[in-house]
Amino acid sequence: MTIRWKPVVTGVVLAGLVGGVAYTVQQKLAPPATAQPGQPPGPRGGSSGNARNSVVAVQAGTVAREDVPIWFDGIGTVQAFNTVTVRARVDGELQRVSLQEGQLVKAGDLLATIDSRPLQAQLAQAVAKKAQDEAQLANARRDLDRNMGLKEFASRQTVDTQRALVTQYEAQIRADEAAIEAVQVQLNYTTVTAPxxxxxxxxxxxxGNVVRASDQNGIATITQIQPIAVLFTLPEKQLQAVLAAQAQGSVTVEAQDREGRRMLDTGKLAVVDNLIDSGTGTIRLKAEMPNDPQKLWPGQFVNVRLLSTIRRGATTVPATVVQRGPQGTYAYVIKDDLTVEQRPIKVARQEETKAIVEEGLTPGERVVVDGQYRLQPGSKIRIVDPIASAAPAGAAPTGIAPATTAPEAAPANRQQDPAAREERRRERQQQRENNGSAPAPTGPREGRQPS
Structure with a gap:
């Protein structure tokens, strides 16, 4: 039987080609090797990044005993202590304006002058009318004296009539004096001064404009800003504490800027409103500030702090010591053997940087200030100061063992990756040549110049 070798050879060649292609695809899909030459395979950097050190680095603080001021915070608005609209009280032409916008004035300073000539004429008429009535009174008194001198020759009716006429002229003179005084008052209003x-x-x-006493806008407005008032609100639950503080004496109130970073002025509580706003559940209060220098301005929004009391000998810790869990508030207390104890505490008041503890802690004990989220009861700790815990290069303040080999190995891996890729390319090319397939072109062919 004659064997046909041509199909057999063709099948063998095709099988070799399929195997070479499959091997090439497998090499391309496989993840690149990251180990260094001569280094056993393992995680990059040669260290297990998930391994944690048994000692946890934390920051520690000490429970203190001190006097703590209790402040109530609110939002307020600056209001002028007094506001007056300067208006003309008589009609007339505004002959002179002595005030300057934005000027600081004192009570009694000249602000404006109104034409006074019509009122001066009225004053002259009133004075002349008084002189006329005085002359008539003098004549009536002489007539009365003559009638009284006649005795039985003058009738009683004539004497009584003359006496009534004298009284009438006396009353007329008093009316003339009142008219003169009224005109003088109006004449004084032509000079406008600061109240x-x-x-x-x-x-x-x-x-140059004509002003009238009925004008609503007035000439200008004067606001008293030294002292100045601050209106603010507090929750109604703090009312009793405020009233108790006010009963002990003057209550200190501080005004700060909107960010609460800069103190603007310090004054005293002046008024507690007599009504609680049922819609918001707040009570309005008014404080008086000296405002010297003038840092407060009418209409300005400020943050207000009211000193309700000073808690003497309070047990305090930094605010970050207080932790909260399903069972309530607690703190990690550091023992002498540098292990921690999770102790429940009762917090009376907590502010931004400090907390007052009523139960659970004793002054002098050491507590964990930072790093609690890595702790469990009985954990071993290592105390670091805040500067060292700022994560310097190569340090591991989080309690995880520092992987010192990873940062050094990463640049070397990056430098060796091109060589490894070149080595794998050569292996694949050699494999294709052994399988009888043509190598992939990697550059310009020999005997051919690049364009």
């Missing part, structure tokens, strides 16, 4: 000390706002009327 109180303060700062003048924008001027509403210019010189």
């Amino acid at each position: 109180l000390s303060g700062r003048i706002g924008l001027r509403n009327v210019d010189q």
